[in-house]
Amino acid sequence: xxxxxKNINLLLGAGILLLFFGxxxxxxxxxxxxxxxxxxxxxxxxxxxxxxxxxxxxxRDIFSRILKGSQxxxxxxxxxxxxxxxxxxxxxxxxxxxxxxxxxVFMRIMDALMAFPGIILALMLVAVFGPGIxxxxxxxxxIAIPSIARVTRSGFVQQxxxxxxxxxxxxxxxxxxxxxxxxxxxxSSQIIVALSIAFAIAMLAEAALSYxxxxxxxxxxxxxxxxxxxxxFLISSPWYTYAPGGAITLLVLGLYLLSNxxxxxxxxxxx
Amino acid sequence: xxYYLRRIFLLVITVALVxxxxxxxxxILPGDPVRTMLGTEADETQIENLRNELGLNxxxxxxxxxxxxxxFTGDLGNSIRFSMPVSDLLMERLPxxxxxxxxxxxxxxxxxxxxxxxxxxxxxxxSDVVLSSVTQLGMAIPSFWLGMILILYIGMNVDFFRINxxxxxxxxxxxxxxxxxxxxxxxxxxxxxxxxxYVRTAILEQMELDYVRTIRSKGLPEKLIVYKHILKNxxxxxxxxxxxxxxxxxxxxxxxxxxxxxxxxxxLLITSISYRxxxxxxxxxxxxxxxxxxxxxxxxxxxxxxxxxxxxR
Numbered sequence: 001x002x003x004x005x006k007n008i009n010l011l012l013g014a015g016i017l018l019l020f021f022g023x024x025x026x027x028x029x030x031x032x033x034x035x036x037x038x039x040x041x042x043x044x045x046x047x048x049x050x051x052x053x054x055x056x057x058x059x060r061d062i063f064s065r066i067l068k069g070s071q072x073x074x075x076x077x078x079x080x081x082x083x084x085x086x087x088x089x090x091x092x093x094x095x096x097x098x099x100x101x102x103x104x105v106f107m108r109i110m111d112a113l114m115a116f117p118g119i120i121l122a123l124m125l126v127a128v129f130g131p132g133i134x135x136x137x138x139x140x141x142x143i144a145i146p147s148i149a150r151v152t153r154s155g156f157v158q159q160x161x162x163x164x165x166x167x168x169x170x171x172x173x174x175x176x177x178x179x180x181x182x183x184x185x186x187x188s189s190q191i192i193v194a195l196s197i198a199f200a201i202a203m204l205a206e207a208a209l210s211y212x213x214x215x216x217x218x219x220x221x222x223x224x225x226x227x228x229x230x231x232x233f234l235i236s237s238p239w240y241t242y243a244p245g246g247a248i249t250l251l252v253l254g255l256y257l258l259s260n261x262x263x264x265x266x267x268x269x270x271x
Numbered sequence: 272x273x274y275y276l277r278r279i280f281l282l283v284i285t286v287a288l289v290x291x292x293x294x295x296x297x298x299i300l301p302g303d304p305v306r307t308m309l310g311t312e313a314d315e316t317q318i319e320n321l322r323n324e325l326g327l328n329x330x331x332x333x334x335x336x337x338x339x340x341x342x343f344t345g346d347l348g349n350s351i352r353f354s355m356p357v358s359d360l361l362m363e364r365l366p367x368x369x370x371x372x373x374x375x376x377x378x379x380x381x382x383x384x385x386x387x388x389x390x391x392x393x394x395x396x397x398s399d400v401v402l403s404s405v406t407q408l409g410m411a412i413p414s415f416w417l418g419m420i421l422i423l424y425i426g427m428n429v430d431f432f433r434i435n436x437x438x439x440x441x442x443x444x445x446x447x448x449x450x451x452x453x454x455x456x457x458x459x460x461x462x463x464x465x466x467x468x469y470v471r472t473a474i475l476e477q478m479e480l481d482y483v484r485t486i487r488s489k490g491l492p493e494k495l496i497v498y499k500h501i502l503k504n505x506x507x508x509x510x511x512x513x514x515x516x517x518x519x520x521x522x523x524x525x526x527x528x529x530x531x532x533x534x535x536x537x538x539l540l541i542t543s544i545s546y547r548x549x550x551x552x553x554x555x556x557x558x559x560x561x562x563x564x565x566x567x568x569x570x571x572x573x574x575x576x577x578x579x580x581x582x583x584r
Binding site: 008108109111112113115116117118119120121123124125126127128200204207208211212213214224227230231234235238241244245248249250252253256257260 | 284285288289293296297400408410411412413414415416419420422423427518519522525526529530540541544545547549552553556559560563567
């Protein structure tokens with residue numbers, strides 16, 4: 001039963017992620033219509049054979065824009081996770097390995113960052129950095145740091161008393177080498193799970209910021225931004241919201257399923 | 272006693288760091304903040320005036336202590352756009368946000384708790400896969416899209432609901448409810464989807480303990496076992512869960528207000544960012560975060576009253 005469920009999570013999660021990844025790759029070479037070409041006479045058309053998700057208020061093909069939007073989602077997600085992973089692992093690693101005052105100081109700062117409700121911190125940071133793909137990713141990356149740092153720190157604290165670390169110390173291996181060559185690979189499963197969750201949260205947060213008009217800006221297509229635009233026509237063209245809303249939900253769902261599956265596979269004790 | 276002192280010490284440190292971060296973030300603004308706020312058409316005297324008004328000509332640490340001192344006296348400076356004290360603006364918007372957030376909180380508790388108990392009692396009849404799918408979906412769906420779906424399927428079909436704007440409680444209780452229930456539901460539904468499973472787990476964990484086996488073997492009816500014995504013991508993990516949602520509900524309100532065009536703190540925050548009204552952004556961020564930190568602190572303290580063992584950890 002457990003094994004069955006694990007595989008379902010893995011299959012569904014990986015399937016969804018691959019589907020969107022494929023969409024993203026394809027969208028670099030081909031979209032059914034040009035994403036920015038307007039066709040005002042055919043605006044707000046219901047889904048049909050020619051436009052399977054309909055057209056928006058400028059007569060642009062929504063399906064093509066959903067395809068293109070997957071690029072933004074992946075770029076922001078990957079950049080965010082890269083920033084969060086780099087600083088999170090560095091801070092968590094140093095805090096966990098060094099311990100003492102350094103640990104206390106680093107972790108109190110991480111606690112303070114986590115005390116902000118996520119979206120509030122995100123809004124404050126984009127207020128300062130300004131909108132756009134890069135700035136949004138930096139803001140979301142900063143928000144991803146504390147949770148990754150915590151996971152890394154607790155891994156380092158557990159591992160640093162192990163015999164292999166003591167042995168490495170005795171033969172004079174340099175601390176940074178012990179940290180990143182010896183300990184890090186041993187806690188990579190926990191970190192990978194944390195990263196995949198951070199990826200899902202980043203995509204959801206990007207959609208939220210763009211929906212509020214403060215994240216990704218036109219002409220860069222963003223699913224969140226599409227929902228903002230769709231809301232003005234909610235009553236007359238309700239189907240307009242289905243494609244972008246469904247895309248966000250499905251992709252985030254896939255990532256959560258995948259992170260669950262990874263956790264179960266890499267750490268059987270969690271079940 | 273030592274436990275409480277340490278908790279209070281950590282609380283003070285957290286609040287201090289939060290305030291330093293909130294203050295410092297606005298210092299790294301590229302360029303001259305005053306010029307950014309006023310735009311390119313401002314002349315030198317205007318710029319100089321605003322500088323003096325905002326106290327930007329003084330040393331940083333002095334600016335910080337002025338600002339943080341204002342936090343305690345309720346004076347966080349003036350909004351640039353509205354030329355009004357930040358605290359007055361907040362007070363004006365607070366009732367809307369508080370109403371939505373507390374209504375959402377009540378809905379979550381009223382639904383997630385019974386639902387969690389219900390599925391725990393039918394442990395083998397409701398499949399785990401179904402339950403976890405509900406939770407995953409609740410985590411994945413963006414609240415603003417859920418809000419739109421509720422507008423389409425409930426707001427448009429039930430005459431009672433208004434899908435746009437806000438009617439104050441003082442004007443009409445029914446009116447206020449008609450504008451607030453859907454936003455509150457929008458925030459509550461994903462929370463319920465996630466939290467009922469925690470309730471279920473908390474209860475199932477108790478069910479495996481010896482005392483439950485003993486009372487069951489002496490023939491106590493299952494209903495009494497669950498409601499009289501298990502629930503009491505599962506209260507602490509359950510309280511923990513509901514303590515955690517306050518932050519999420521507050522954050523949810525900020526976004527969902529935008530879907531239903533509610534004139535709350537969230538809307539004020541979003542417009543103040545668009546207008547680059549930074550003193551207002553700073554003030555709102557600070558007050559919201561401190562509120563959340565304090566609520567979490569109070570919940571923490573409550574546990575240790577309910578379960579004194581926690582103090583020993």
